[in-house]
Amino acid sequence: MDVIHAFVLSNFIKGGKLVERFIKVRRDLHRIPELGFQEFKTQKYLLDYLSTLPQANLEIKTWKTGIFVKINGQSPRKVIGYRADIDGLPITEETGYKFQSEHVGNMHACGHDFHMSIALGLITYFTENPISDDLLFMFQPAEEGPGGAEPMLKTDIMQEWKPDMVLALHVAPEYPVGTIATKEGLLFANTSELFIDLKGKGGHAAYPHNTNDMIIAACNLVTQLQSIVSRNVDPLDSAVVTVGKMTGGTVQNIIAEKARIEGTIRTLSPESMAKVKKRLLALVKGIEVGYECEVTVDFGAMYHQVFNDATLTREFMEFAEQLDKVQVVECKEAMTGEDFGYMLKEIPGLMFWLGVGSEYGLHHSKLTPDEGAIETAISLLSRYIEFKGTNDS
């Protein structure tokens, strides 16, 4: 089977054509990054591409800005699922690419352009080389927030086409091309967004004694939040409380009536998340009393941890290890979040890191992943899916 696959795949690659074809797709998508649930051009691009493929075994349904693509197998006994996220981030690109984002202020700085192009590569391969089982590809909106996986799971389409196992990958700038990194069990953290609004009493900069300054209150709260991880979380556990944005006030000589803190919480268990939130609310109460102000806390979108099925992950790692030009690394869990965790909560499967070797990391304006990883991913996943679709009961 492996010899046949190698032949078919090398035909598909046709002397570098696969690389060129899906690098072009990646670059086209890189130009049009859109934020969560606004991925209209992205959806159109994906649908236009899908319309160029042989349609005999394809069924396509849209959901909001997302897409479900089913490739009907020849004698299906199960459905193998694959998910790619499709949204960009509100970051102004500084890569210097010729194919830089045309949506100034938005960027594919988390590799979702790679994720989509790899999914299209796999769909292209399997429409030309169908297997016995059904395949379901999910192009999922809003991974960066507010989360598309959980609502997508609840759709009638998903209930009808529900996969028996599900796979996804995420680009990893810290590993070189050719590296696959994953682990059994917990891979990514539980996350919760964090939005805190403070309202006090503003006034003239020269009369602080008549005001309740929300710049001072917010700064103190940010400092106090740092004690949650250092003093309230078990040192043998791990957690993150990051404030990514703080705003407040109007001009230099007015004491601020309002301030806002935006951040994210990451923990290795749902129980630890509950504890961090409880401590945070207690500190907020102290600020309200101490600074005579009103503080509202909104925990925004939450993501369930990414927890890989042990048997499938072990099998996938052993499978990948046998392939030329692939190095498998058993990594540690990371404090990144991924709403793919909701899919893994309901369906056995796994996520893995795909090495793309970039000097700058995820969510950075200069992220420049190595496009050689597109071929690594299509080659590995087409082989693994074919193996699962023919060798598994």
Ligand SMILES: CC(=O)N[C@@H](CCC[C@H](N)C(=O)O)C(=O)O
């Ligand atoms: C892989 C990755 O970078 N995921 C994002 C998910 C964001 C979740 C949510 N908006 C939050 O900030 O809590 C991440 O930041 O880890």
